[in-house]
Amino acid sequence: MALLPMIPELLKQLFLEPATNKFPAKYLPSSITQFLREVNEGKVGMNPPVKLPLRFRGKIAYEREACTGCTLCAKVCPAHAIDILPETKRMRIWVTQCIFCSQCTDACPKNGLSMSEEFLLADEDRYSEQRIVE
Numbered sequence: 001m002a003l004l005p006m007i008p009e010l011l012k013q014l015f016l017e018p019a020t021n022k023f024p025a026k027y028l029p030s031s032i033t034q035f036l037r038e039v040n041e042g043k044v045g046m047n048p049p050v051k052l053p054l055r056f057r058g059k060i061a062y063e064r065e066a067c068t069g070c071t072l073c074a075k076v077c078p079a080h081a082i083d084i085l086p087e088t089k090r091m092r093i094w095v096t097q098c099i100f101c102s103q104c105t106d107a108c109p110k111n112g113l114s115m116s117e118e119f120l121l122a123d124e125d126r127y128s129e130q131r132i133v134e
Contacts, residue, residue: 022047033124052117057100059118060093062133066112067091073104073113093133096126 069089
């Protein structure tokens, strides 16, 4: 008797479209990082991702020309993902530490930081150029 209320919900869910992304490739590749490398080189294609929601918070984009070196972004970062380089009055953002909270973009007085729509950030090398924003 307890299953009867669940049956209409089950039937409804069977015919709805999934709310998540399909796996990027038609078949599971032998190496995900090799697959992503080939995508970047244009050798293979990916399934198009689900449309990103408004105000999506992806990888931080940094405009060096707009930055004045005020260090407000580093002060408000709860994850301590931003290092200030004092010799150049610029910053280094460690994407592996970032929690994508967008507090640094809100604190920046010159709009030198913004949240991009880039979200495929997996990499084997913690110190690769994709994982560090300078």
